[in-house]
Amino acid sequence: MQPVLNLAPADHHRILAADPLSLPFDLNEIFFSVQGEGTRAGIPCVFVRLHGCKLRCSYCDTKYAIDRRAGGLSVSGADIDQRVREYGCRFVEFTGGEPLEQPNVFALMKYYADEGFTVAVETGGHVDVSLVDERVIRIIDMKTPSSKMLPKNNYHNLEILRPHDEVKFVIGSREDYEWSKKITLEYDLPHKTAAVLFSPIFGTVEYKQIVEWILEDRLDVRFQLQMHKFIWHPDMRGV
Numbered sequence: 001m002q003p004v005l006n007l008a009p010a011d012h013h014r015i016l017a018a019d020p021l022s023l024p025f026d027l028n029e030i031f032f033s034v035q036g037e038g039t040r041a042g043i044p045c046v047f048v049r050l051h052g053c054k055l056r057c058s059y060c061d062t063k064y065a066i067d068r069r070a071g072g073l074s075v076s077g078a079d080i081d082q083r084v085r086e087y088g089c090r091f092v093e094f095t096g097g098e099p100l101e102q103p104n105v106f107a108l109m110k111y112y113a114d115e116g117f118t119v120a121v122e123t124g125g126h127v128d129v130s131l132v133d134e135r136v137i138r139i140i141d142m143k144t145p146s147s148k149m150l151p152k153n154n155y156h157n158l159e160i161l162r163p164h165d166e167v168k169f170v171i172g173s174r175e176d177y178e179w180s181k182k183i184t185l186e187y188d189l190p191h192k193t194a195a196v197l198f199s200p201i202f203g204t205v206e207y208k209q210i211v212e213w214i215l216e217d218r219l220d221v222r223f224q225l226q227m228h229k230f231i232w233h234p235d236m237r238g239v
């Protein structure tokens with residue numbers, strides 16, 4: 001199946017030529033917290049959550065940010081930039097929803113990289129990530145079987161990884177684990193990325209069990225828990 005969105009190079013050039021601060025965005029929220037996942041877990045970060053996602057993963061924990069009809073806030077890049085700078089933090093992550101479904105974000109990510117920020121984007125794995133600026137850390141969330149979105153995965157993304165990228169698998173069953181292991185080995189992910197993250201679906205699978213499977217298989221991956229769901233209430237927004 002084709003990925004949901006592929007940005008043509010000509011459109012990409014047009015977007016990058018525009019002033020990123022004048023471009024429009026559909027925003028869900030901006031907040032300041034600690035990074036809850038991945039190799040930078042625990043580090044303060046400004047999160048820019050864009051609104052809307054074409055997928056409907058069974059385990060989605062940001063359902064309030066996926067329905068375009070419910071509407072986000074119409075803002076400009078300048079509006080976002082003003083809020084981001086108010087926090088005085090040099091680490092910014094774009095998330096969603098699916099941030100890469102709004103092509104203008106390519107220009108805004110480049111802008112922050114040019115400004116010397118550490119920039120990350122968390123993307124659902126269905127959108128082509130090849131045109132993301134080289135300095136941006138791409139955290140690619142591959143869709144496991146229990147997501148019910150398996151056919152939407154864009155496997156080409158796993159062939160164009162950069163050493164600072166991270167690939168995440170959200171695991172809710174043995175089937176999810178076996179599928180994640182297969183993809184990890186098939187694409188040799190541990191040697192191509194900064195981290196391969198095996199992340200249990202919060203509250204649905206015994207964490208110890210996943211750890212035991214990883215150890216039994218001598219799998220070169222990183223088990224992780226979503227730190228923010230332990231610090232705050234699991235349903236709390238803006239953390």
Ligand code: SF4
Pocket residue numbers: 053054055056057059060061062063066096097098124
């Ligand atoms: S891709 Fe992410 S935001 Fe979209 S439905 Fe799946 S989990 Fe939710």
